[in-house]
Amino acid sequence: MEKHSLYQAMAEGGFMELTSRVAELEKKVKELERQVGELLRNQPHHTTSEPNQAERTPPLSEPIPPDIQPPPQEARPPVEKTMPPRDWEHLIARVWLPRIFIVVFLLGVLWGFTAAVSAGILTEPVRCMLGAAAACFMIWQGEKQIRHKHAALGQVLLGGAMGVLILSLFAAHMLYELIPSSWAFILYIITIALSVYSAVRHRSQALMIITLLAGYLVPFLVDSINPHIWVFAGYEGLFSMSMMVLSLRYSFRGAYFTAFWVLHLPLLIVALFDYGTNDRAALLTIVILQHLLIFTISVVRAKEPRIGQRILLFLSFGLLAAWSYGLYGSSNHSSVYEWLLVIGFLLYGSTSFWLHRQKNTFSAQASIATFSALHWIIYVLHGNEAGSAIVVEGALALCLGVAFQSKLQQISGAVTFFIGMLFVFAHPLHDVLSEESLAWLILVASIFGMYAYFRFKVQQGLVRVQLSLSLVWLALVLLLVYLTQLTNALTRSLDFDYQHSVLSAVWAVYAILLIVIGHLIHKPKARLVGIIFLFITLLKIIFIDLPDVSTAIRAVLFIGLGAIGVGISRLFYRRKE
Template structure:
């Protein structure tokens, strides 16, 4: 017998002894209080020495600790037979069966093997058998097989109705459409009855395909868009209610795909404005569920974010200018109000702020000309950057930097042609907002201050050097080349002196080093580019000035030990 077994046996015996001692004390008390014993003098009963409480508690504690230690975690091996034969085998072969049914309808039609009514009857009987057997399997807790059979039954119903209408012309488009809607409603009922996402996806795919399976000589865009929109709303509500992630994504993608396919083959159809209207409704409903539910929030946030781009693409492609402007202004106002109302829920207000920034970004591109666009994007990016740091939103930081980079590129590709012009103002806005960006990071993120100053200082030097170069060349555009390059060298030397002076004033070594680097760059420019083209007197002036500045700078850097 091992040590633990002995301790367990002793603890069990201790419990039994304690119980017997309690019973014995109760009997002795009864005897002492009886009338017979009252007349006799009785010697005191010597009780057994009690076990110290510390020993009992110590043993109990050790016993609890031993029992509390969990057994080693055992991972059960995967049941590959169940995965392959019970889960995936029926899914694969129901697809094979449906393909066979399609080819069977086609072959029977081509070779005239069966009467049309017989072929359609066989299709409906097959579907009914699938639905009946699948229903039984679901009731017997064989969910995977039951879902496959029920989904196959719905699919065969849709295909049989399509064949009856399009291949054999046995019913008209209205009757076929009504039947297809009934089959989709049946799929929805089965989905809610058995909480099956597979059934829901089969039903939603078939539902969005129904209008394309109906041949009509006079198709109505109102009926098509209305049907597809209502179908999306039904299945999206079903996805949110039953928490079906894949159904949620499928509903979002299928509506856009169906409308895009419809528009691609009939771009001049009457009522084309209904297509972006349906997408606007989709975006509004997605936003509503994002704000009022907590299911798969990351996917919902990504879907709403994608919907902003998709909706704007539809609106921009079909609506007129005034309608586009009103749509964008309404979107900006809506997201501003929602951001204020949901400001206490950070995980939602971040996404609302990002979407509002996108609407403003699209509004700037749509409403303003390219001449002013760069400056506006710089201001928007800087404002969004400050708000992102203040409210600690990583996604807003990324988007604000992206907007600022676009504005920066637009300023860089638009050179200064006149000293007093809006291009010069844009450059000043770029330099000021860039410095503000460095200040924002310095204020809100102390861990990266040194790195921010180094990288930001180098980038600011580049931008300021380009600005000084373009402004100087614009101011001296009427002069000869040797005079232009002379003034440009003086401008670079002046910029170097400003950086060195700033570094001395603020005790900022990086600014002093940048100033010296600009002096060296000016010297390289003089040697490689200017010497062959400028006269001897200008060479003398430039080298004397550059030499004096370099000597003074070296004196500034000299320190006594």
Template sequence: MESEERIIDLEKRVRQLEGDIALLKTKDKPLKSQSMPKLKNEVVTPGVKENKQPRDWEKEIGQVWLPRIFIFILLIGVIWAFRAGTELGLINEYVRVAFGYLASIVLLFFGWKQHLKKHIVLSQVLVGGSIGLMFISTFAMHVLYGFIPLIIAFLLHVLTVGAGLTFSVQLKSQSIGIISSIGASIVPFLLASQEGNLTFFLGYEFIVFLAFIALAFKREFDILYYVVTYGFQFALLAYAIFQVEPDVRLLTGAVVLQHLVLVGMLLIRKQAKESSLFPVLTTAVLTSIWVISSLNTVETNVVLLGLVGLYLILLYLKKEESHKTALFVSSSAIVLFVYFMEMFETSVALLLLVEGLIVILLTGRLKSKLQAVIGAVIYSIGMILTFSMTIFSFFSIETVTWAVLIASLTSLYLLFNDSDYVKRNAVIFAKVFISLLGLVYVSQLAGLTTSDSMMQPMVMSLSWLMYAVLFVAYGFYKNDKITRIFGMALIFFTLAKVILIDIPAVSMAIRAILFLLLGTLGITISRLFYRKAEKTGDSHAPK
């Protein structure tokens, strides 16, 4: 009996333990689902807080913006102090120059001291102000007061540029690099020289460009990259404007060389940043403008077509890098655009349509919004130029251009019609727009079939009818309601034109022929609608 009682007691305990285990399992499931992702996230991103810290505006204003604003105010105060002292007769020219250099040294000293204390922004502002004041002081000593000759002034400016470049590297400061590069670019214009030496000017500007563009490239200073690139362009443009009869061909050669340097630096970079793509594209435009403005026809062909050839070679070599590929396609398109506008006056619309279409079609593969915009702009310019062209002969460049416009628009419609982002209203607008362009094209061709002014309106109406019938037939064949409606609307519009405009000017025989033709076409089209209703089993179709 006792053994049986023990067995029963053990069975009860086993059942109780099984119940407890089942209960623990049900409680453990939500714990796992909630805790495991947190543990995983903690392992993948250790030390990263989920909540983003709020921006400390007090710190940003006090440490970043206050020094930048008030160093500018300080410089203005120094200039006004000079002016007040001069007006009162307390400061002569020598004192002004000495005070300028002394203030520059003081700013440099305190800027470096702040750098050692890890006050980064303040140190950069003070050193940048020091560099700017050095440029101003040397300019005043040389140009305003004539204390030193040109060669010494130039050497002082070069030393200032070197100091700015050095401190920009040491302090890892983009702002100092920007100030130094701007000052370096305008150094030739700060010298009192009656006649500029173009070779020396170009050599100096190009060395400055290489030095600061290398700094921007290495440190990834995006703003400095832009400033140096366009500063070089502005310096050359200023020289061309202010110098008497400058050798623009040499300036153009320097511009082409700068563009090639930017392309080369882009190729060196493994992953192209968007900030380095835009200067290459814009300098391609500026280079093309310089070339067509200064070189003869043969030289223009060699340089611009040579650039396009280079882009195509690089396009093939870098076909696996989508950003660079898109850039070279876009650059080729822009250079060819400028080339076509300059060289092919009669066929420029046709060439731009074809070029824009190719660039747009390549967008689908390269996934570049910039390239899509460039292609659309080029194509739109070609389309606008086509609108201004009147067809005077069947076999002419105008006839071909209009045909290419309609065919290319139709191709683009068919290509993008299946895209998800194309809405119904856009589809309707595209169909109607292309159809109206086709109507204009057919009308121009119809006008060439007769020189009789009395017959031209009738010929126009007949061409419209044929065009409308084609649209209705195509609409039935493709089951396209919009196309059918456009065709029927054109038939009714043509009928109104015939009754109100054409009939009073023609004989009775022509009237009879017209109305017989219109009646036959109308009944035939109506029969097509009956057949469509019968095929679809429409119970409301008239019997």
């Protein structure tokens, strides 16, 4: 028994000692976890790599003393990115200073040249040779400055050299008659070619634009007794198209648009003289060739569409249409303008279809086809016939824009449809069986047709519900306007009182039909429209009919309209029940 008690006491003592050691160990673990947490909070965050668990947690048997913990790092304020200050010295001294003082230098040379000529020192050949020598010196200095990394100064010198050389050739040919016309033209071309080579070699768009402006003036700097219009137009067109291709090749966007626009100025100057039919054919041929070049570029680069290229295609076709109409549209040769529009519609329509099959952007081509048809309809048809045809074309174009999800085509269709509406509005209805009546019916029917098509597209998410509802309101209002004109045409022979009474009755019947149809097809908005038109009828009777009709007619109008209102209200009560 004593031995058993001894064993029991020893067991109890060992258990107590083990319990105390476990409690002490738990306390150390908690302290260690606290220290590790503080250490991790004080360390900076790294985003490159995250250490594993073994690297982050030290051994449990070796706690980190508080005195060797790293001090907490102060939070650094975020560094604000500031734009570097503008280098005004570079902008003024290296860019604008040479541009300004090259003009000052040329003025000084010109005045000195004038003084030497007045003194009789410089003869005519010497003057021209000095000009050519000055141009060569400026070219040499320009190339030297560019080699020394002074690009702005070098390009200014090269541009000034071209100007001095052209002025020297002009003086030798036009003023002193030292060079015949053929040689002057050849020297002009060589000068332009050298300037183009320098612009391409140094990738200078400014020099390219200067060359463009000088190149277009070459035909005006040649003295010719019998100028040939085809030579003039051929040079201007070939030069313009060549410069457009070069500018596009070297990404000179400014020079590209300049080459397009400036061509039309010398052609316009020649067209103002109106020499004859041969002149008109030459001018129109050059404009067509330039447009075909832009059209080809738009098709070849269809996979990388740019808004500038599409705008230029639009402007080019617009200028082509304007040139063809100005040269042939108002004369006896009207078929030229008409056939040009037909060819434009067929060309751009087929191109749009082909680009769509190739999964490329075709919105610009489709819109140009739409406007080609619009201009053809306006030119060929007249009055209500044109209005009806334009309305149908605009509705079809708008539906095509929705079908192909082309914003530009939708805008073109909407503009065309609006123009057709204006044509219809400009010719009000006077007879029941007339072209005006047919045009109004086509207008209302086309709006209802677009509404039905857009309702189908609403389910596909291509059209907003608000757009289709707007078409319903527009169609219902236009239908009311049509019924009003039709009623006035039918009651023209009646008295004034009866005319207003019949018109009010037609409006009331129209409102009732809308409400009934809304009940039948379960469309609350249709019923609401009918109620609104019923109130409009009431306002018409009060403010328009009452002041001019007899008391008997007033009684009939109010009794009829009141009965209609009560009956419609009763219909809504039954609907609610």
